[in-house]
Amino acid sequence: MKYSRIILAAAISLAATSAAWADIKVGVVLSETGPAASLGIPEKKTVELFPKEIAGQKMDYIFMNDGSDPTSAVKAAKKLIDEDKVDVIIGSSITPNSLAMVDVVGGAKVPNISLAAGRNIVFPVEGNRLWVFNTPQTTGLMARAVVKNMVQNKIKTVAYIGFDDAYGQDWYNNFAQECEAAGIKIVANESYNRTATSVTGQALHILTAKPQAVLIGASGTPAVLPERTLKQVGYKGQIYQTHGVANPDFLRVCGSDCNGTILPVSPGVVAAQLPADSPIKQSAMRYADAYDKAYGKNQLSQFSANAWDAGTLLEHAIPIALKKAQPSDVVAFRAALRDAIEGLKNVAGADGIYNMSPTDHNGLDDRAVAMVRIENGSWQMLK
Numbered sequence: 001m002k003y004s005r006i007i008l009a010a011a012i013s014l015a016a017t018s019a020a021w022a023d024i025k026v027g028v029v030l031s032e033t034g035p036a037a038s039l040g041i042p043e044k045k046t047v048e049l050f051p052k053e054i055a056g057q058k059m060d061y062i063f064m065n066d067g068s069d070p071t072s073a074v075k076a077a078k079k080l081i082d083e084d085k086v087d088v089i090i091g092s093s094i095t096p097n098s099l100a101m102v103d104v105v106g107g108a109k110v111p112n113i114s115l116a117a118g119r120n121i122v123f124p125v126e127g128n129r130l131w132v133f134n135t136p137q138t139t140g141l142m143a144r145a146v147v148k149n150m151v152q153n154k155i156k157t158v159a160y161i162g163f164d165d166a167y168g169q170d171w172y173n174n175f176a177q178e179c180e181a182a183g184i185k186i187v188a189n190e191s192y193n194r195t196a197t198s199v200t201g202q203a204l205h206i207l208t209a210k211p212q213a214v215l216i217g218a219s220g221t222p223a224v225l226p227e228r229t230l231k232q233v234g235y236k237g238q239i240y241q242t243h244g245v246a247n248p249d250f251l252r253v254c255g256s257d258c259n260g261t262i263l264p265v266s267p268g269v270v271a272a273q274l275p276a277d278s279p280i281k282q283s284a285m286r287y288a289d290a291y292d293k294a295y296g297k298n299q300l301s302q303f304s305a306n307a308w309d310a311g312t313l314l315e316h317a318i319p320i321a322l323k324k325a326q327p328s329d330v331v332a333f334r335a336a337l338r339d340a341i342e343g344l345k346n347v348a349g350a351d352g353i354y355n356m357s358p359t360d361h362n363g364l365d366d367r368a369v370a371m372v373r374i375e376n377g378s379w380q381m382l383k
Contacts, residue, residue, distance in 0.1 A: 027080030029091035034068025035194040038249040046307035073097035095167040111338040122361040135309040143174035159188035162217025171217035219244025247301030268305035268350030287350035309349035
């Protein structure tokens with residue numbers, strides 16, 4: 001009888017230990033194929049560098065490719081939640097897909113760290129957005145930086161051309177708001193599809209409007225098309241892009257057509273160019289050194305930086321969440337992890353310094369912006 005009690009006690013102890021040390025499952029939904037592949041591929045390479053253990057807990061990363069399609073992103077999120085029982089989801093890569101996932105993750109009460117920049121992915125923090133965070137600088141933050149540069153360059157008239165989806169519209173809305181406040185007039189507003197092969201008509205409309213500058217609200221290599229077409233139809237003004245193009249593939253595809261283009265990027269993209277007294281220098285170089293070591297020089301991108309910071313947030317939040325719940329209790333641990341991410345303060349990453357709150361699930365400020373000019377296939381930080 002005594003022997004049986006010992007066996008039973010040992011079994012209970014083993015079960016409790018196993019439960020306490022259950023894996024933390026991280027679902028990762030990325031656009032590895034399709035128009036946004038130049039975003040999703042470096043993001044996946046970055047997640048593959050994430051720690052395999054955090055706070056003594058084994059990390060299990062489950063990857064899903066949404067093919068740059070919102071419907072596929074929703075299906076991937078549902079599978080990760082319902083079948084794989086993940087504790088948190090990272091992704092998607094682009095704004096339309098991330099917006100499509102909001103109701104899925106929020107409805108299931110699973111924390112989600114989006115790698116897309118759309119401001120309306122996380123603002124306002126209410127309803128299902130209570131469960132959603134994002135790491136990139138929002139379109140609002142970057143639009144403000146772009147317009148500030150335009151004011152410095154004494155630009156009074158601009159045109160806009162962007163994707164005909166949630167990313168392009170979000171950029172236009174934020175850009176228009178900043179332009180109005182700065183007294184800059186938008187003389188043309190054009191759009192195009194991510195898979196378009198021609199934007200000659202839109203470029204000619206812009207040329208006729210005679211703006212001093214043009215902002216292209218697009219991401220990845222599809223953002224090359226309007227820039228190249230504007231040059232072909234004879235536009236001579238200043239061209240701006242968004243941080244959605246800050247990767248080596250864009251530079252390679254655009255080539256000399258993009259010389260002189262100005263855009264805001266993550267400090268991590270130009271980590272080595274940051275001044276020594278930058279509050280982000282150390283954390284940006286940690287990202288840059290790790291990525292360079294794994295994949296070689298001149299491969300840093302906005303998107304790998306965004307993904308890196310999702311990992312950074314988890315590294316800081318998981319030890320806090322574990323004080324309240326264990327992964328063996330999926331529902332409780334998801335809630336504890338959400339609360340932990342929302343409470344993070346002064347977390348330095350590749351994109352900036354995060355100060356999350358119940359009203360701000362992005363947490364970045366102006367320190368998260370580096371303005372650059374494209375010169376001969378490289379990013380040159382503006383002083």
